Amino acid sequence: MKKFLYSSLVATMFLFSACEKEYLEVQPTDAVSSDAIFTTTANAWGAINGMHRSMYFQYSNQDQAGQGSVMINADMLGEDLVMTSQGNGWFNATYQWSMHRNVNAGSLYFIYRYYYKLIANANMIIENIDKAEGPEADKKIIKGQALAYRAWAHHQLVQLFAERYDLANLGKPGVVLMTKFTTVGQPRATIGEVYNQINKDVEDAIALLDGYNRGDALKKSHINLNVAKGLKARIALSMGDWANAAKYASEARQNLSLMSNAQYKEGFNSVTNPEWMWGSYQLDDQQTYFYSFFAYMSANFNSTNIRTNPKAINSKLYGLIPATDVRKQMWDPTGASIPVPPNGAKKPYANKKFLAKSSSLSVGDVPYMRVAEMYLIEAEAKARLGQADAADVLFTLAKNRDAAYVKSLKTGQELVEEILIQRRIELWGEGFRFFDLKRTNTALDRTGANHDPALTTTSALTKPADSKEWVFLIPQAEMNANKAMTQNEL
Known part of the structure; x- marks a missing residue:
């Protein structure tokens, strides 16, 4: 009997070693009893650490390295991240707006599987943590982080695999809503039902994480109260719930500071940056080689992709950045100052925002949430x-x-537009642009900029806001296995 993609491939068990390299892997559902895993809160902490590790773990191909790879895909679908050549092929299909509309695409399968894997593991924690032996305070923190992960992963999925949040869309198909660990196939919940559960989960997480101190900056992979409130702000923003978006964004950044201009130029590769709220901390001995976020997005790592296809900014957007703005220095319109790896190409408008540890070491911490956002x-x-x-x-x-x-004197929609330009500049390369275009019902427009004509055919230059192509298709493997599943409009 077939098992279902979201369950059979993500029905994961937590495996630990005695050293500090806890991780989680895909295993048969009968490999180990969940009762054994959750006998103590110490083991449950290992499970949470495994979820953090899975955020930058390689899943299959080298373009499938957890959240960093999803971030790249999301920006590849926008107009602000520019591929300067066809490189060695990685992410080209996404850039051309074909990957997410190909039911057999490996990257589509990865994204779907990745988020449901996180949800499955979160569900196991939520269902079992209360009976573990250990301090009640630890149980609250562990459950709170698991609930935050579940809310965030469902939110990512519904933004990708369903239509945008809108009152007219609430009864339309959302995604499979998983609140219990199961291998039984489930139908899609409505968009409204998914958002209701997302909000419940993140609000429960906020209550449980109140008072949690995760410790030093190297523990920013853990979700604390600030991060949970930041997730709530993101969710509210995608719903057009402006009051809650403003409220939770303000609360999320309390007692946190923006980075200095000097720190802005340090490579966006360290969780020790005071502005980072949430990110993956990577040790040098956890080398991720050619599946690292920095193997594609950095200026300096010696990968074929970076040497031949350094990532650039949309030249029209670059032209909107004042010369006095430190962010103007993150790109070079001539390419001359980019610290390229040996034999690397120096392309116009290439970025030096992201820097790997060195040309031979693709290690770098990946930013998921910052105070600026x-x-x-x-x-x-x-x-x-x-x-x-x-x-x-x-x-x-x-x-x-x-x-x-100088403080803006604009009001209304003109001020909104100025803020959105600031958002495009500030969050470039951090995985937000597709989501922003979709939530604001804005058409894709790559015309008049430096996009490679060999990659951006006419069909990938513009996309109307009402196009069905803004919705990812469900992977064919899931359609074949889960008889309760329905496909999006082809």
Whole structure:
């Protein structure tokens, strides 16, 4: 009897070693009893650490390295990340808007599997942690992190595999909503039902994580109260729930600071940066070679992809950045100052925002949430509400990046547009652009910029906002195995 993709491939068990390299792997469902895993909170902490590790673990091909790879795919579907050549082929299909519409694409399968794997593991923790031996305080923190993971993973999935959140869409098919660990196939819940559960999970996580101190900066892979509130702010933003978006974004950044201009130029590769709220910390001996985020997005790692296809910024967007803004230095319109690896090509508008440890070491910490994003969410939400202090919130961030920035006098939609431009510049390469285009119902427009015509055919230059292509297709393997599943419009 066939098992279902989201369950059979993600029905994972937690395996640990005596050293500090806890990890989780896909195993048969009868490999080990979940009762044995959760006998103690110490083991349960190992399970949580395994989930953190899975955020940058290689799943199959080298373009399938957890969240970093999803971030690359999300920006490849936008207009601001530019492929400077066809390179050695990685992510080209995404850039051409064909991967997510090909039911047999390996990357499509990976994204679907990856998030349901996280959900399956979160469910095992949630269902078993209460009976583990150990401090109640630890149980609360462990469950809170698992609930936050479950909320976040479902939110990622519903944004990709369903239509955008809109009152007219709430009754339409969302994604399979998994709140119990099971290998029995399930039908898709509605978009409204998925968002209801996402909000419940993240609010429960916020309650449980209140008071949790995760310790030093190297533990930013753990989800604390600030991160959980940041996730709530993201969710509210995608729903157009401006009041909650502003509220939780403001609360999420409390007692946290923006980085200095000097730190902005250090390579976006370290969780010790004070602005980072959530990210994967990677040890040098956990080399990720050619599946690292930095093997594709850095300026300096000596991979074929970086040497031949350094990633660049949309030239039109670059032109909107003032010369006095530190972010202008993250790209070079001539390419001359880019610290390319040996024999690397120096391409116009190439980035030096992301730097690997060295040309021979692809190690680097991957950023998932920063304080700047919270300022941008709060400013956008307040601007959409017509609140007078929206420009003040934007000013704090923009003035930090550009000493010459003058507080905006714009209001209404004009201010919203200014904030969205700031968002595009600030979050470039960090996996937000596809989600932003989709949530704002904005068409894709790559025209008049430096996109490679060999890669951006006419069909990949523009996409109307109402195109069915904004919705990822369900992988064919899932369709074949799960008889309760329905496909998106082909």
